[in-house]
Amino acid sequence: MQKKNGKSRISVIGLGFVGLSLSVANAKCGFPTIGVDINEQKIANLQKGIPDFFEPKLQEMLKSALSSGLLEFTSNIERAILNTDLTFLTVGTPPTKNGKVDLSQIKKVATKISQILQKKKRRHLLVVKSTVAPQTTDNTIKPILSSFIDSGKLDLVVNPEFLREGSAIDDIFKPHLIVIGAYNKSAGKKLENYYTKFYSKMPEVIHTDPTTAEFIKYANNAFLATKISFINSIANICQQVPNVDVNTIANAIGKDSRIGPLFLKAGPGFGGSCLPKDLSALIEFSNKFGKKNTLFKAVKEVNDTQPQRIVDLLQKIGVLGKNKTISILGLAFKKDTDDIREAVSIKLVKELIKKGNKIKVHDPMAIGNFKKIFGNKITYCDTTDNCLKNSDCCVLLTEWNEYRKLGPNDFRNRMKHTNIIDARRILEPERFSDLNFMAIGLGQSEQQIP
Ligand code: UGA
Numbered sequence: 001m002q003k004k005n006g007k008s009r010i011s012v013i014g015l016g017f018v019g020l021s022l023s024v025a026n027a028k029c030g031f032p033t034i035g036v037d038i039n040e041q042k043i044a045n046l047q048k049g050i051p052d053f054f055e056p057k058l059q060e061m062l063k064s065a066l067s068s069g070l071l072e073f074t075s076n077i078e079r080a081i082l083n084t085d086l087t088f089l090t091v092g093t094p095p096t097k098n099g100k101v102d103l104s105q106i107k108k109v110a111t112k113i114s115q116i117l118q119k120k121k122r123r124h125l126l127v128v129k130s131t132v133a134p135q136t137t138d139n140t141i142k143p144i145l146s147s148f149i150d151s152g153k154l155d156l157v158v159n160p161e162f163l164r165e166g167s168a169i170d171d172i173f174k175p176h177l178i179v180i181g182a183y184n185k186s187a188g189k190k191l192e193n194y195y196t197k198f199y200s201k202m203p204e205v206i207h208t209d210p211t212t213a214e215f216i217k218y219a220n221n222a223f224l225a226t227k228i229s230f231i232n233s234i235a236n237i238c239q240q241v242p243n244v245d246v247n248t249i250a251n252a253i254g255k256d257s258r259i260g261p262l263f264l265k266a267g268p269g270f271g272g273s274c275l276p277k278d279l280s281a282l283i284e285f286s287n288k289f290g291k292k293n294t295l296f297k298a299v300k301e302v303n304d305t306q307p308q309r310i311v312d313l314l315q316k317i318g319v320l321g322k323n324k325t326i327s328i329l330g331l332a333f334k335k336d337t338d339d340i341r342e343a344v345s346i347k348l349v350k351e352l353i354k355k356g357n358k359i360k361v362h363d364p365m366a367i368g369n370f371k372k373i374f375g376n377k378i379t380y381c382d383t384t385d386n387c388l389k390n391s392d393c394c395v396l397l398t399e400w401n402e403y404r405k406l407g408p409n410d411f412r413n414r415m416k417h418t419n420i421i422d423a424r425r426i427l428e429p430e431r432f433s434d435l436n437f438m439a440i441g442l443g444q445s446e447q448q449i450p
Helices: 017-028 040-047 058-068 077-082 104-117 136-150 168-173 185-198 210-238 246-254 275-287 294-316 344-355 367-377 384-388 408-412
Strands: 010-013 033-036 071-074 086-089 124-128 154-158 178-182 205-208 325-329 358-362 393-396 419-422 436-439
Touching: 010 017, 010 077, 017 033, 017 058, 017 071, 017 168, 033 077, 040 071, 058 071, 058 168, 071 077, 077 104, 086 104, 104 136, 124 136, 124 185, 136 154, 136 210, 154 185, 154 210, 178 185, 178 210, 185 205, 205 210, 210 246, 210 275, 210 294, 275 294, 294 344, 294 393, 294 419, 325 344, 325 384, 344 358, 344 367, 358 367, 358 384, 384 408
Parallel strands: 010 033, 010 086, 033 071, 086 124, 124 154, 178 205, 325 358, 325 393, 393 419, 419 436
Antiparallel strands: 154 178
16 A cells, blocks of 8 residues: 555554544545454455444445545455555454453564564554553553564554544544653654644644543543433432433533533443453452442442333332233434444343243444343343334333334323333423333422322
């Protein structure tokens, strides 16, 4: 691949949702880009323009990037490193059972890069984008590559990513901030120069050291998690107080600019591949220093117990157990993704299977992933109508736009008993007052709850 219009040649190692979105976005901005992954099936599909997960706008952009000739995919990491100037490291850092982070993919790739760099003459810039605990680059990545850093053949920079699943492409093009954690000024400047060619309007940049950059990412996600557990704690109290609604409270406090309106949506608890994992890893990291980390443990505990609130409501209305059918609308951990990692739907369905319930599920995107876990233990429905048919209770678990359109008759005409639990607060309670409608954070008088 040739450098084009003075733009660096980019390689991206690890084609999960961050790596693939980044590869496509780079090609779109005119950078010759090579995406690398060890999964050959994934590479074969990507070469045909087929991503292995759903992300809005991604597939169209992937196809146009491939036809522009600026994007290619390979399993050959050596070819990618030798033919590019800047590599983004975006391999997975999944959680281990004890809440730590599995660094095996990071170590493997860093070791491979150190072997390849022996064959490379030109200087290379390696940018760590994978989310890792503070001091990981210092203690784990740098030692593997130190001889190349010391001899000036390699610049190593930490550059955390803040994009969200479901809006990854928009977030890449409009970040609120770029954090650059470098060992020396010139390496940090090099990465900033690349970004000045990527963005027509340069976002704000904060330059710092690698450990602080890693810490910023953890602190960012921990704060978001804290906001959600905070509002869920308020919601759980609201639910006990007749006529009080957490949404009114969240709307009001969100107008205080010191608080802000975002991430105050009460619900079944946060899921996904990032907030739960990063929170546990931050708790683990702080344990190393022997300090009791009361706040983050509480944030985690609130989140871990939040799905039980739904089970409690199901118990209250008497629909737990054999001969009762529960319909679940929404399986993905949030809308606009097919990702079910750490999704509340998994915890809830496991619990309901234990209770002996018959379970029917619907999701516009995530059924395929859910089948891999639950096989033929539950019923998968292709429409909301089928999912609601003859059901004793419906739980709304993901805020997909199509569920917002449901009206009282959609439930009334299909369900055996019109019990509804809106765990995402997407339906207007007033419209459903004739049905047995319950919602997270909605205080209802005893008469309203059967
Ligand atoms: C999160 C962060 O928002 C990104 O900035 C970060 O880059 C990313 O993790 C990461 O570390 O890679 P993501 O996991 O895609 O992004 O999803 P979020 O939009 O943060 O939602 C996480 C969970 O919180 C979802 O289950 C969502 O439904 C829940 N949530 C979010 C609430 O329950 N209430 C809210 O008000 C907001």
